[in-house]
Amino acid sequence: MQTQADVRHDWTEAEIQALFDLPFNDLLFRAQTVHRQHFNPNEVQVSTLLSIKTGACPEDCKYCPQSAHYDTGLEKQRLMEVEAVLAKAKQAKAAGSTRFCMGAAWKHPTDRDMPYVLEMVKGVKELGLETCMTLGMLKEHQADQLAEAGLDYYNHNLDTSPEFYDKIITTRTYQDRLDTLGHVRDAGMKICSGGILGMGETANDRIGLLKQLANLPQQPESVPINMLVKVEGTPLENVEDLDPLEFVRNIAVARILMPKSHVRLSAGREQMSDEMQAMTFFAGANSIFYGECLLTTPNPETNRDLQLFKRLGINVEQRIEQTDAEQEEAITRNLQARKDDALFYDAVN
Ligand code: SF4
Numbered sequence: 001m002q003t004q005a006d007v008r009h010d011w012t013e014a015e016i017q018a019l020f021d022l023p024f025n026d027l028l029f030r031a032q033t034v035h036r037q038h039f040n041p042n043e044v045q046v047s048t049l050l051s052i053k054t055g056a057c058p059e060d061c062k063y064c065p066q067s068a069h070y071d072t073g074l075e076k077q078r079l080m081e082v083e084a085v086l087a088k089a090k091q092a093k094a095a096g097s098t099r100f101c102m103g104a105a106w107k108h109p110t111d112r113d114m115p116y117v118l119e120m121v122k123g124v125k126e127l128g129l130e131t132c133m134t135l136g137m138l139k140e141h142q143a144d145q146l147a148e149a150g151l152d153y154y155n156h157n158l159d160t161s162p163e164f165y166d167k168i169i170t171t172r173t174y175q176d177r178l179d180t181l182g183h184v185r186d187a188g189m190k191i192c193s194g195g196i197l198g199m200g201e202t203a204n205d206r207i208g209l210l211k212q213l214a215n216l217p218q219q220p221e222s223v224p225i226n227m228l229v230k231v232e233g234t235p236l237e238n239v240e241d242l243d244p245l246e247f248v249r250n251i252a253v254a255r256i257l258m259p260k261s262h263v264r265l266s267a268g269r270e271q272m273s274d275e276m277q278a279m280t281f282f283a284g285a286n287s288i289f290y291g292e293c294l295l296t297t298p299n300p301e302t303n304r305d306l307q308l309f310k311r312l313g314i315n316v317e318q319r320i321e322q323t324d325a326e327q328e329e330a331i332t333r334n335l336q337a338r339k340d341d342a343l344f345y346d347a348v349n
Contacts, residue, residue, distance in 0.1 A: 006037075006259060006260075007219060007258075007259060007260060008214070008257075009214065009215045009216070009217065009219070010215065011210075011211055011214045011215055011257055012211075013204075013207055013208070013211060016207045016210060016211055016253060016257065017207060019252075019253045019256060019257075020203070020207065020249060020253060024245065024249070027249060027252045027253070028248075028252055028279075028282060028283055030252070030256060031251075031252035031253070031255040031256050031283050031284045032282055032283070032284065034255055034256050034259050034284065035255055035259075035284040035286070037259065038259050038260050039286055040317070042312075042313055042314050042315060043286065043314065043315050043316070043317040044281065044285075044286050044287060044288055044309070044314050044315075044316065044317060045098065045099070045262050045264075045286060045287040045288075045316075045317040046096060046097050046098060046099075046287070046288060046289075046290045046316050046317070047097060047098070047099040047100070047101050047132065047264075047287065047288070047289055047290065048088075048089075048092035048095070048097040048099070048100055048101065048289065048290055049101040049102075049103060049289050050085065050088050050089075050092075050100070050101070050102050050103070051077070051103050051104075051105070052079060052080045052085055052102045052103065052104050052120065053077065053078060053079040053080065053104035053105055053106065054066060054074070054075070054076055054077040054105055055068070055074045055075070055076035055077065055105055056068050056076045056105065057105035057106065057107065058107050058171065059107055059136070059169065059171045059172065060169060060170055060171045061159070061168060061169050062167075062168050062169070062199070062234060062235040062236050063168065063196055063199055063228055063229075063231075063234060063236050064231075064234065065231040065233065065234060066105040067234070070233050070234050070235070071233050072231055072232065072233035072234060073233065079104065079113065079116060082116060082119045082120055082123060085102065085120045085123070085124070086120070086123045086124065086127070089123070089124045089127055089129060090127060092129070093127055093128070093129055095290070096290070096316055097129065097290055098129065098130060098316070098317070098318065099129060099130040099131070099132055099152075099153070100124050100127075100129045100130070100131060100132070101131075101132035101133070101134065101153075101155065101192075101289075102117075102120060102124075102131075102132070102133050102134075103133070103134040103135075103155070104117075104133075104134070104135045104136070106135055106136040107136050107137065107171070107172070108135070108136045108137040108138065108139070108142075109135045109136065109138070109142060111142075113135075114142060114145055117133065117135065117146075118145060118146070118149040121133065121146065121149040121150055121151045122149050122150060125149075125150040130152045130153070131150065131151050131152050131153070132151070132152060132153035132154070132155055132192060133146065133151055133153075133154060133155070134154070134155035134156065134192075136156075137156075137172065137176055137177075137179075137180045138154070138156075138180050138183050138184065139183070140183045140186070140187075142183075143180075143183040143184050143186070143187035143189070144187045146187065146189065147187035147188050147189050151189055152189065152190055153189065153190045153191065153192045153221070153222060154180075154184040154189050154190075154191060154192065155192040155193065155222075155224070156177060156180050156181055156184065156191070156192075156193055157177075157193055157194050157195055157196070157224065157226075158174070158177055158178075158193055158194070158195055158209060158212055158213060159177075159195050159196055159209075160195055160196065160199060160201055160205055160208075160209050161201065161204070161205040161206070161207075161208025161209050161212070162174045162208060162212065163204075163205060163208060164199075164201045164202070164205040164208070167200075168199060181193060181216065185217070185218060190220075190221040190222070191216075191218075191220040191221060191222070192220060192221070192222035192223075192224060192264075193213060193216075193220040193222075193223065193224075194213065194220070194222075194223040194224035194225050194226065194254075194264065194266070195209045195213075195224075195225065195226065196226040196227075196228050196267070197225065197226065197227055197228065197242055197246075197247055197250055198227050198228035198239070198241065198242035198247070198268075199228050199236055199239060200236070200239045200240065203246075206246075206250055210250070210253055210254055210257055211257075213254075213257075213258065214257035214258055219258045219260070219261055220258070220261055221260075221261055221262065222261060222262045222264055222287060223254055223258055223261045223262065223263050223264060224264040224265075224266040224287075225247075225250060225251055225254060225263060225264065225265065225266065225285070226266040226267040226268055227242065227247055227267065227268025227269075227271065227272070228242070228267075228268065229267050229268050229270070229271070244272070244276055247276075247280075248276070248279050248280055248283050249283075251263060251265075251280045251283040251284055251285050252283035252284055254284070255283060255284025255285075256284075262286055262287040263284055263285045263286060263287065264285065264286075264287035264288065264289070265277065265280055265285045265287070265288050265289075266288075266289055269288065269289070274304075274308050274311070277308060278308070278312055281312065281314065286317070288305065290305055
């Protein structure tokens, strides 16, 4: 479990701005120094992402080809069968992944969906992989069910700054997202949460996003930083490109603010040259998605990743076991806290 020593939760915009204002080489040197204090600099964690239910999402995220609000020609797919998901997980494990992430294009799962999803978590866990899911908003009891099934991580991105948020999504609020993250934490699971750059936001918005993530009560264990993939048919298809060096700066600042988190290169890696990816690893990125499909946008072929790792002398980080005992302890702590709350509530009423 992440210890809180050396991790600050009181970053101000001015302090983050000062990091962005550093000369590029100074910023990268500082980020690499922080990185080396907490991680093996020559290891990258590798996850595989599978879309278990694709398209027809009622949300209106302006970057997303899966939203039912935009016509992107995406082929829709109902919730996959549990067996088919487990077959994909086995392939991912054979290809060297240590974590298997399952994503469903839902506003939130219904209680009718939950039994299938819980079976998927249990099955993937039994294969010896870490498990991660992204299913949209969660209610408290759904987060508890996922934790009890053994889910290690829940992904729910903040996407951007609170100020820019309603230019990108109108069907749910920033607070909705924070509430889901709260339920995930309370249930004893780890959090994967980050955002997307290059959506037409300002430099201040990028600062605002990193500030939100860093100042959460407990920083996310995994922080995906995505570069927008402009998909035809979405409202952001013609937005101006973000300077690639600005993207690298964001990775470096994320590394400094969240020294113990895995900073993940996510969507948009396809468009990055090998040299740019190498620079992001130097800036402190130490996690990638691996596999041919990153939900519905193309991901560099796995082979290209392996070749790049070889050229850079990078090894795949082996799974850090959170023992079953540790996970059980987290869940028991949560249940006990709930009981205590209930007793307190009963006592005062
Ligand atoms: S990002 Fe997720 S919630 Fe938003 S439209 Fe796409 S699938 Fe739905």
